Amino acid sequence: SVLFASGDSGVGPGDCLLEVQGHAFVRFIPEFPATCPYLTSVGGTTRDSPEVAASLSGGGFSDYFERPPYQADAVPPFLQTLGDKYQGYYQPGGRGVPDISAQALDALFVRGGILREGSGTSASTPIAAGIFSLLNDYSISKGKGPLGFLNGWLYGRGLAGLNDIISGSNPGCNTDGFTAIAGWDPVTGLGTPDFMKLEKIIDES
Numbered sequence: 001s002v003l004f005a006s007g008d009s010g011v012g013p014g015d016c017l018l019e020v021q022g023h024a025f026v027r028f029i030p031e032f033p034a035t036c037p038y039l040t041s042v043g044g045t046t047r048d049s050p051e052v053a054a055s056l057s058g059g060g061f062s063d064y065f066e067r068p069p070y071q072a073d074a075v076p077p078f079l080q081t082l083g084d085k086y087q088g089y090y091q092p093g094g095r096g097v098p099d100i101s102a103q104a105l106d107a108l109f110v111r112g113g114i115l116r117e118g119s120g121t122s123a124s125t126p127i128a129a130g131i132f133s134l135l136n137d138y139s140i141s142k143g144k145g146p147l148g149f150l151n152g153w154l155y156g157r158g159l160a161g162l163n164d165i166i167s168g169s170n171p172g173c174n175t176d177g178f179t180a181i182a183g184w185d186p187v188t189g190l191g192t193p194d195f196m197k198l199e200k201i202i203d204e205s
Helices: 076-082 121-141 157-161 195-204
Strands: 003-005 017-020 023-026 040-046 060-066 094-097 100-103 107-111 114-118
Touching: 003 121, 040 121, 100 121, 107 121, 121 195, 157 195
Parallel strands: 003 040, 040 100
Antiparallel strands: 017 023, 060 094, 107 114
């Protein structure tokens, strides 16, 4: 299992202007390697009751990697809801980012023996990694082995153990960015991991 931060620039940094043969156009720029289909990309959320998308949460669609099979059912409903909005700004057939999310704002950490506070998907990613490390430990303790590559499991059996985030957006490129909706979205992915729910799914598998 490899988890990687989706980035802190929403749908892209700056004005996202690209120039090809003298013609300038806007293109959303999701960050690599978060767009790699062989790792689990982690976006960001904030608050609770309700938990909402953090506006910095990197998300979008890869121009280089096609949509992987594990996203075949999850991504199209979002695209149908989006319709023609941002047409040409992104590759709708690309690998969607992120896969999941976790709390990204005002995270506490210790550096040099001093308690500090920071924000970003570089905070949400180790939080998510810690949860799945504990789940692997639990699964092994039950004689079932580690979860391995997470994405197939997350988009399948593990989906019921994620908290769907349905509000917030990730502005960037001088746009409002994408909006979090029910189901997968390119702001918070499938949602945030709920340890107790995921532990129960391991018990039942």
